[in-house]
Amino acid sequence: MSTNIKIIKKVLNGYVGFANLPKQWHRKSIRRGFSLNIMAIGESGLGKATLINTLFNRDIITSQHDSDEFDEGEEEDVSVKIKSTQAEIEEDGVKLKVSVITAPGFGESINNVEAWKPIVDEINSRFDSYLEAESRINRTAVVDNRVHAFLYFIEPTGHSLRALDIALMKQVHEKVNLIPVIAKSDTLTDEEILEFKHRILADISHQGIKIFKPTDFEYDEEESANTRSIIDSFPFAVVGSTNEVQTPDGRLVRGRKYPWGVIEVDNENHNDFVKLRQLLVRNFLEELKEHTANVLYENYRTEKLKRMGIEQDNTVFREFDPAAKQEEERALHEAKLAKMEAEMKSVFQQKVSEKEKKLQRSEADLFARHKEMKDKLTKQIKLLEEKKAQLEKQKLLPQDPPAQPAPQKSRKGFLR
Ligand code: GDP
Numbered sequence: 001m002s003t004n005i006k007i008i009k010k011v012l013n014g015y016v017g018f019a020n021l022p023k024q025w026h027r028k029s030i031r032r033g034f035s036l037n038i039m040a041i042g043e044s045g046l047g048k049a050t051l052i053n054t055l056f057n058r059d060i061i062t063s064q065h066d067s068d069e070f071d072e073g074e075e076e077d078v079s080v081k082i083k084s085t086q087a088e089i090e091e092d093g094v095k096l097k098v099s100v101i102t103a104p105g106f107g108e109s110i111n112n113v114e115a116w117k118p119i120v121d122e123i124n125s126r127f128d129s130y131l132e133a134e135s136r137i138n139r140t141a142v143v144d145n146r147v148h149a150f151l152y153f154i155e156p157t158g159h160s161l162r163a164l165d166i167a168l169m170k171q172v173h174e175k176v177n178l179i180p181v182i183a184k185s186d187t188l189t190d191e192e193i194l195e196f197k198h199r200i201l202a203d204i205s206h207q208g209i210k211i212f213k214p215t216d217f218e219y220d221e222e223e224s225a226n227t228r229s230i231i232d233s234f235p236f237a238v239v240g241s242t243n244e245v246q247t248p249d250g251r252l253v254r255g256r257k258y259p260w261g262v263i264e265v266d267n268e269n270h271n272d273f274v275k276l277r278q279l280l281v282r283n284f285l286e287e288l289k290e291h292t293a294n295v296l297y298e299n300y301r302t303e304k305l306k307r308m309g310i311e312q313d314n315t316v317f318r319e320f321d322p323a324a325k326q327e328e329e330r331a332l333h334e335a336k337l338a339k340m341e342a343e344m345k346s347v348f349q350q351k352v353s354e355k356e357k358k359l360q361r362s363e364a365d366l367f368a369r370h371k372e373m374k375d376k377l378t379k380q381i382k383l384l385e386e387k388k389a390q391l392e393k394q395k396l397l398p399q400d401p402p403a404q405p406a407p408q409k410s411r412k413g414f415l416r
Pocket residue numbers: 043044045046047048049050051062063064065066183184185186187238239240241256
């Protein structure tokens with residue numbers, strides 16, 4: 001089938017005004033505010049709370065390390081819990097809603113074989129809620145609780161990834177923007193960090209694990225160099241601290257003080273914290289969200305609908321085909337209605353059968369009472385008949401003369 005589409009390019013000879021669109025978009029975004037949902041996963045004590053609080057420069061979450069719930073002494077079977085904390089922060093009039101999801105208890109059991117499960121369940125359930133909200137007829141306020149960035153904290157062992165790290169990353173890498181970080185990197189030397197980074201990247205590629213890679217917009221040289229330097233620093237070796245310390249040259253900086261010197265959090269020569277912040281907040285927040293919505297969520301949704309028996313048109317142009325999308329949504333809606341109808345039918349049938357049983361019971365009751373009364377009446381009739389017969393018998397017997405009253409004596413002893 002051939003289509004005759006003519007594209008007419010015209011030179012504008014008057015100012016239309018769409019050059020103003022970025023400004024409009026900017027104003028709207030500022031008014032609406034921004035949001036970011038981060039999942040921070042790793043064993044307790046690896047500096048997750050400290051790093052999140054360092055990233056946003058305020059106490060957003062408290063350490064799970066200090067809580068009594070997860071004492072290092074109790075190493076038996078610790079269950080993994082999911083905890084979510086929200087905070088709204090403002091900087092120069094721009095609002096950012098941050099949601100931090102952690103999994104206290106992860107990696108703390110003797111047997112950590114399925115430690116990833118509650119985490120994967122949480123990611124899926126957030127996708128499901130979005131899918132459900134999207135399929136509602138009224139879709140005006142769909143809240144996006146999907147995980148936009150997944151920070152995985154690797155213990156600074158200096159060796160290579162552990163089985164637990166690989167298992168977790170393999171389970172989540174197709175559902176989230178995975179960003180592995182080497183925790184507490186100030187405990188390793190520069191050479192150890194380099195060596196460790198190489199090993200981690202080799203393991204990740206060997207295992208076929210996908211990590212988030214920002215798009216390199218090559219048309220902007222400065223931006224492009226910056227993006228490449230971010231990618232080259234993977235996996236980020238980070239240091240967190242919200243405390244200010246004094247450097248030997250008298251500056252007050254966020255960092256950690258040691259007898260041999262100060263590790264500065266915000267110094268790119270000391271660690272990769274600045275690069276992580278650029279990736280998460282400064283440069284790629286919208287890309288993280290877009291990739292979540294357009295790739296990760298779309299894949300999840302397609303898989304889910306397929307599993308529900310709805311084949312989709314899986315071409316690259318699918319999202320540009322509104323009719324297919326509408327059809328998909330209609331099918332999803334109908335499937336939901338059918339399920340509701342089936343549920344209602346089953347409830348109705350159950351109610352009817354309960355009522356029938358009740359009626360049968362009261363019918364049996366009534367019958368028993370009727371029989372009891374009938375028996376009683378029959379007995380009474382029999383008794384009355386017996387009495388009647390007795391009376392009739394008495395009537396037939398010869399009657400004795402009526403008895404004379406005994407003569408009474410008078411006071412004087414004479415008979416009266
Ligand atoms: P979480 O359990 O993973 O949330 O860990 P926390 O943030 O509570 O940190 C546990 C301990 O490690 C605290 O004593 C922190 O001061 C310390 N810590 C946090 N980040 C770093 C870091 O980058 N380097 C070092 N050396 N210690 C850190």
